[in-house]
Amino acid sequence: MAETLLDIRNLRIEATAYPPGEPPRNLVLVDNVSVSVKKGRVLGLIGESGAGKSTIGLSAMAYGRGGVRLTGGEVRLNGRDIRLADAAGLRALRGREVTYVAQSAAAAFNPAKRLMEQVVETCLHHRLMSRAEAETRAVWLFGKLGLPNPETFGNRYPHQVSGGQLQRAMTAMALCPKPDLVIFDEPTTALDVTTQIDVLAAIKEAIRDTGVAALYITHDLAVVAQVADDILVLRGGKTVEYGATGQIISDPRAAYTRALVSVRSIEHQEKPDARPILSVDHVTARYPGTHFDVLKDVTVDVAPGQTLAIVGESGSGKSTLARAITGLLPATQGRIRFDGRELSPDLASRTRDDLRELQMIYQMADVAMNPRQTVGTIIGRPLEFYFGLKGEARDRRVQELLDQIEMGAGFAKRFPAELSGGQKQRVCIARALAAKPRLIICDEVTSALDPLVADGILKLLLALQAREGVAYLFITHDLATVKAIADKIAVMLKGAVVRYGRKSDVLSPPFDDYTDLLLSSVPEMKPGWLEQVLKHRRMESAGN
Amino acid sequence: MNSVLKLVAQRIALGLLLLLAVSILIFFGIEALPGDAAQAMLGQSATPEALANLRHQMGLDQPELPRYFHWLGGLLTGDLGKSLTNGEDIAAAIGNRLGNTLFLAFWAAIFAVPLAILLGLLAARHAGKWQDKLISGVTLATISLPEFVAGYLVMYFLAVYWRVFPSMAMIFPGMSLWTKLNTIALPVIVLVMVVLAHMMRMTRAAILNVMQSAYIETAELKGLGPLAVVWRHAFPNAIAPVVNVVMLNLAYLVVGVVVVEVVFVYPGMGQFLVDHVAKRDLPVVQACGMIFAAVYIGLNILADVISILANPRLRHPK
The missing domain is CATH 3.40.50.300 (P-loop containing nucleotide triphosphate hydrolases)
Known part of the structure; x- marks a missing residue:
């Protein structure tokens, strides 16, 4: 049995809202959520916007956006409650034990600095390795994540590479300091469907090869089914259902999870052609x-x-x-x-x-x-x-x-x-x-x-x-x-x-190449779909 | 890199064109003013014949257009002409004065720019807290004080009451650098007070704007401390707006110091200009105007070029 890395117990997170013309109001964003992640495992956090996914994810770094406060419960990381850590203690764990991959890598990279400088910054700041070692590791990660010309990729500025490449570079940045836990916050949501599949595969492989644990936040159940071992379904800051991925997908117990799994159930009969308007x-x-x-x-x-x-x-x-x-x-x-x-x-x-x-x-x-x-x-x-x-x-x-x-x-x-x-x-x-x-x-x-x-x-x-x-x-x-x-x-x-x-x-069928690529890239809600598609594509390209 | 060179060349060409336009404005604007040097030298009671004679001697009876081209040609070859009132070579007289003005501006800038940026960073770091309010309050108070009031205030306290620095900022060749600095301390203090707030506020605003960006959160989540976040991640992205305001203020230090120079009897361009306006010595006024315009346009071009170079999208195209 692997060791427990992150153990969140009865977490409560609050914020103060300032509606115009009204007195300030206290909001409970997350209420009584308990969840744990073992070393090397991936937990999927799923829910709609406002469900508290990102808020819980960032709580693993004891970070609250804006005026968000962790007001109750425990967040135990490597055995200690990080809610009790002071500012210096938090800075010591951020970037060293836990790292973060943001939804929009395009906005999360500093436009004024070269990618390599930003990717190795955490390692150098926490004195985890020398610059040469960090750069070697970064290049290795670039290659691992399927980036073109890993040796020279880091010399570029963020605006010089595509959105999908930036998302991979951000993953490399998160993995470079060898953290225990990476928080992926909707890392593929902003990408096109054909790009998403590659980035998803790269992230999954990198997680497997580095043995890091991860929190994977998304609103797309089909995506999280490909990477997560366990899934926590959230709604309005409360736990709806928490279980192994297979069980959540094939045998959801809560009505809300069933609705999520069966979404897009609309049947539409094609109408016969007519004189165009x-x-x-x-x-x-x-x-x-x-x-x-x-x-x-x-x-x-x-x-x-x-x-x-x-x-x-x-x-x-x-x-x-x-x-x-x-x-x-x-x-x-x-x-x-x-x-x-x-x-x-x-x-x-x-x-x-x-x-x-x-x-x-x-x-x-x-x-x-x-x-x-x-x-x-x-x-x-x-x-x-x-x-x-x-x-x-x-x-x-x-x-x-x-x-x-x-x-x-x-x-x-x-x-x-x-x-x-x-x-x-x-x-x-x-x-x-x-x-x-x-x-x-x-x-x-x-x-x-x-x-x-x-x-x-x-x-x-x-x-x-x-x-x-x-x-x-x-x-x-x-x-x-x-x-x-x-x-x-x-x-x-x-x-x-x-x-x-x-x-x-x-x-x-028969499809043209592009339509085929487009159709086969849409994630399906069954574990193992990603591997099947990639295997199929490799066989096809080997056949050509 | 080519596109950057092209942009920079464009800026410089535009600056030269602007300078040419300014030369037309200065020459004909000043010519159009009532009264001339002959009138000023001979006074109200001069006879029309004496005036006409003197004007002929000074070349003031020539048509304007040829005189403009003659003047422009002189400018291009470094010959600013002769003063109408004392026949001195203007270039030589101004050279000395310009040196003094640049000396004063340089030392004011050396103190004001880093201080303004530092205060701006501090204010942004503590935005909304008492440090921010104190910094904003003090710098806004100093900029709100008219220069002559500020000048006499510091003179009263530092020269008369505590006797730290001399009240007259008379410098002349042969003084040691240390004596010179001691002598110009008061005007430098006043100039710093005048230009500080503008640059400080812009630095603060630019940094606060950048601090909203997602990459600042990335830096915080790397475990960087607040100062490292501001200095390494926010500041490089705030350079362009800050540089523009810094250059405007540097230009002000050169062209806007008239009042301060007069208050402290400093032998710079400002006083020189005021003296010669009083004497209706048009060639000197025109030369001063051109130099001020050139400094102003030059510094703004420099700001543009630095902004272009600070933008990685322009420096490293796809």
Whole structure:
């Protein structure tokens, strides 16, 4: 039986909130959580945003972000309660016994310093090894993590390498001082799905080869199932379920865990093709003053009451296509037809009806609403602008729209800051619907939401489509979402459509190389999936 | 590296263009002022014939455009012309004065810049606490005091009451460096008081802004102490805004010291300029204006270049 490294008992974490115009309020972020990690084992912490995952993770370094305080229980690391350590004692353990890998490595690296300098800094600061030894170890780790040219990689600055490489470099930085425990805080969440799989494999291998223990924090159960030995499911700062990975995945006991495991259960029947409402015809576009086409000869169409999903990685041109259709980025070649008439490429010369029939919903509902307007004003604005509704008539229509998005009458008087993430996105949907559009462009509308909340939004969108007959152009990088809602799919790569057709055709073999890579990279909720995929890929590349 | 050279060359070319524009403004602006040296020398009761004679002697009756080009050509070859009032060579007279002004500015900067940055780092480190409030309060009080008030205050206490330093900052060639420093101590103190707050506040703001970044948390979680975090991780990213304000203040130390020089009777550019404005000695005023403009533009270009070099994205493109 391995020795216990980290033992958290009855942990309670609090913070003080300062709501504007109200007296300060005490918040309990984590309540009575007990969990332990043995040497060399990996514990997965899973839950939605606000569940207290990162807060518990950082408590293993006795670190609280902002005004977060550890107010009760014990955090025993290597046998001693680190809650009792003084500032010097904490500095001695941070970086030496426990290290941290942040979600956004791009922000977590100092832009003014070379990578090597930052990777070996902890070793030198704690005098764990000489500079030469630390650099040798860093180069070894770079190689281990599959970074290109490990010998010279460290000479670069953070802005000179890609996001996936930075995330690996951050892992190397965390492993370099030979800590006992590494906290991985959503290390692959910000990455594209095809990059995620490589980084995940690299992290898993590095954990295995260095024998380090880890806390792996994520909201994605399928990801944590690949790396964790045990899983702690959290909700609202409380333990929902705690057990071995196999048991949590195959035999979840708590209702909440069952909901997490069975998320994306939406069944959607593909509708038959029909005369399109929107046709994008050989559209090419570039940003003014550049010499590079960001959209290359794109041809797609959408039928009324149907959903076209645009899939691709970041930088593939998905959102640029939306900008070209809405006229924000006028197409340099090709035509955009809507309901049989040709739309002017440029937003400024479109009629008010053109504008009304084509609405948008954005990824960040937060920033797409004026924080100083009430929900009623936000939804009422298009009613005034397009239909001239005022006073009572407007309020009645706002009420109808709120009912449609399954929110009650009281919400009209609330401000965006008083809504949850899912509610904000619902208000944005209501605002789009208020214009009675024929087509709504949904740009990564569920990407910033927790899986269960995202599921609710998708169900709402499908219900609205069935009732109102509105068509969707649904931009996403998430293939599970695509399977759930699409009638047609266009796969984009580097500004061009590489595969396009009915959902059943696009998602069935034979695949082109890129679609195959994309589909096989989506994590599946079964332990051992990662190894299977990698083995399969190695065999394929050996066969070629 | 090529793109950096290009950016730097662009900045320098722009600076030269700006200097040319400034020369036009200075020359014609000062020409357009009422009165001239002949009027000033002969006084109100001069006869029109005497005035015309003197103007002809001084070349003031020539058309303006050829005079401008003649003057500009002189500037480019280092010949600033002759003083209208005493016939002295301006370049020689100014050279000495400029040296004195730069000497004063240099020693003020030597004390003010490190002190301001140190105080800014300390204030940022203790943001919101009493140390921060004390530093901000004191430096803001010193900048709020007009220079002549501050000048007479330090003179009263340090020269008259405690008799630590001399009140007159008269320096001349042949003094030893130590005597010189002792002599200029009071104006240096006043100048430091004047420029400290601006640089301190900018350092504090820039550091606090950087301290919000995720990489500062990374550094804290490595176990680095607070000073190491600020010095090694925050400061390198705060250089650009700080350098810009430092350079503005250095420029002020050269071109804005008129009041301080007059208060302490220091033989620098400021006093020289004021004397010759009174005498309507236009070539001297124009030469002083050009030198001030050149210093100002030069230091700002230097700030730009340092900011460019401090940015790793520009220094090491992808």
